[in-house]
Amino acid sequence: MRSAPAFQDAYPDDVAHCYGCGRLNSMGHRLKSRWDGDETVARFTPRPYHTAIPGYVYGGLIASLIDCHGTGTAAAVGARTAGYRLGEEPVPGGEQAPRYVTASLHVDYVAPTPLGPELTIRGVIEDAGEGRGSRKVVTRITVEAEGEVTARGRVVAVRMPESMIR
């Protein structure tokens, strides 16, 4: 079965260079997030050098995965509110897909994350930002290794100001 295109595959070219998730950053992680029912999911296998204490994944990478899955989920939620599935359907009216940036990030490291296995990053929408004029989407994210949740995060993402594009 062929996977649906990821949210990040729909980012406009001029904002698709993020080290964590940009498809145009050849040095980066290129995280790919997709819908899974009402939730979102991404998978990522850390490299051997992404270590903290030997044998475990370093916390900065876990924070990065939570951050990028949170902003990716926010973009998909923004698209859903506008009536289409990000990455799977064209943006209505030929406009550009929405892009969100992180306002705040919180991570609780609830158990050491073993280095080696593929990690599953899941997003649950806490606040879809559907209120009038809202530009904010809040997600709850978990990171799992071998079926155990090792980190829990919360990402407050806001619609990117146009002024950020240089």
Add this chain to the structure above:
Amino acid sequence: MRSAPAFQDAYPDDVAHCYGCGRLNSMGHRLKSRWDGDETVARFTPRPYHTAIPGYVYGGLIASLIDCHGTGTAAAVGARTAGYRLGEEPVPGGEQAPRYVTASLHVDYVAPTPLGPELTIRGVIEDAGEGRGSRKVVTRITVEAEGEVTARGRVVAVRMPESMIR
């Protein structure tokens, strides 16, 4: 003037591989944190590919720098409580220097961080964990670019359990 050795230079060899700050990780950032009066400071210049939206530093790197400066500061505070300066004085009794891991990390991205300039990461100790049996140190961290604070973080670090060393 020669700089004092960094906190991370004092980490025991078997826990000095962190991608963010381990001196033995040739692929990593090798962040170096030092005392600056009662506060701590580290400096880091992101690479051109550490981008978010083009022109700005990606949030995962900022989270990583805050994380590693927080755990480094916690180790220095643990040493200070035990009566010596981490990296500058030998550990009394020939023991190993303390190592801390992150329990929780919070980052507020208060302004976009320009990509290019050196970043200054500063730590202020909120809770030195000097209470009887305490294994926790809490720090407040700022990230500055060109004299402007662009991110504020808080790191709850705990003394590494011996069981984490494999």
